[in-house]
Amino acid sequence: MLAAGGIRLAIGARLSLDLLPELVRWQHLIPLVTLLAFTAAMTLVKRLDNSLAFPALVLFGTLAIHTALHATGYSLIAARSEGWLPNFVGGVDWPAPALLRGLGRVDFGAVWRASGGFIALIAVTAMTLLMSVVAVELQTPLEIDLDRELRLNGIANLLSGLGGGMTGTLSLSRTLSNYRTGARGGSSGIVAGLVCLLVLAFGTKALGLVPIPILAALLLQLGAEMLAEWLVRGWKTMQRSEYFEMAMIFAVTVAWDFVAGRSAGFCYRLRCVRY
Numbered sequence: 301m302l303a304a305g306g307i308r309l310a311i312g313a314r315l316s317l318d319l320l321p322e323l324v325r326w327q328h329l330i331p332l333v334t335l336l337a338f339t340a341a342m343t344l345v346k347r348l349d350n351s352l353a354f355p356a357l358v359l360f361g362t363l364a365i366h367t368a369l370h371a372t373g374y375s376l377i378a379a380r381s382e383g384w385l386p387n388f389v390g391g392v393d394w395p396a397p398a399l400l401r402g403l404g405r406v407d408f409g410a411v412w413r414a415s416g417g418f419i420a421l422i423a424v425t426a427m428t429l430l431m432s433v434v435a436v437e438l439q440t441p442l443e444i445d446l447d448r449e450l451r452l453n454g455i456a457n458l459l460s461g462l463g464g465g466m467t468g469t470l471s472l473s474r475t476l477s478n479y480r481t482g483a484r485g486g487s488s489g490i491v492a493g494l495v496c497l498l499v500l501a502f503g504t505k506a507l508g509l510v511p512i513p514i515l516a517a518l519l520l521q522l523g524a525e526m527l528a529e530w531l532v533r534g535w536k537t538m539q540r541s542e543y544f545e546m547a548m549i550f551a552v553t554v555a556w557d558f559v560a561g562r563s564a565g566f567c568y569r570l571r572c573v574r575y
Contacts, residue, residue: 302473302522302526303522304523306521306523307332307516339521351482353481354481354482358510366509384512385510425453425457431565436470436476439529473519531547534546545568548568549562552564
């Protein structure tokens with residue numbers, strides 16, 4: 301999902317067999333080459349084990365793309381229309397005041413009818429958190445307190461809901477990205493929180509200056525790294541039953557969606573425990 305999402309973000313088309321004729325005709329040559337170049341650079345930077353190397357790559361990469369766009373005559377508006385920059389010019393307002401004003405118009409009957417979906421959301425969020433924690437422990441030498449993570453995730457979701465935000469959970473990709481780029485202390489979480497507060501205070505317009513190829517390369521690099529770790533090297537390091545379970549979850553996720561893959565893995569695990 302990460303790798304396919306990175307390619308889709310860079311070239312503006314969903315990864316599928318229908319895309320092959322367009323690639324053969326080199327319709328997406330420049331964005332694709334740029335994406336692969338930044339993906340390779342991020343792979344090399346992660347081997348340096350320096351917490352400043354990755355931010356430096358993002359900074360200089362952003363400056364390089366803006367310089368190239370300016371040299372070729374692209375304005376910011378033209379660059380956004382061509383898919384080189386994200387379109388955040390309108391900004392995003394804090395939704396909490398609007399939500400509070402609209403409480404009197406809430407159809408609580410509809411809320412009650414949708415309660416089953418809320419329960420499923422809570423279950424999927426908890427399952428995803430637990431599986432992500434296990435994956436982090438497998439990928440790193442860290443020992444994580446599951447009870448503490450569940451409590452913190454619950455408190456964070458309550459505060460997010462009060463502020464008009466969405467349900468969230470531990471991000472495996474971003475956690476491993478921080479760890480592998482050397483940002484392993486509590487300061488990385490503090491910096492991430494400060495960036496979110498700045499966006500909340502001043503809007504999202506500044507994020508529109510970050511080039512899409514850099515964002516897409518981050519997704520592609522993380523996805524390719526995880527695929528190599530689990531599908532390729534996992535054959536030698538995992539037990540066969542665990543490997544086939546992981547491959548089954550991967551196949552179901554690709555064929556249907558993320559929730560179906562998680563559900564298939566959960567059902568497979570219950571079946572193994574039963575027998």
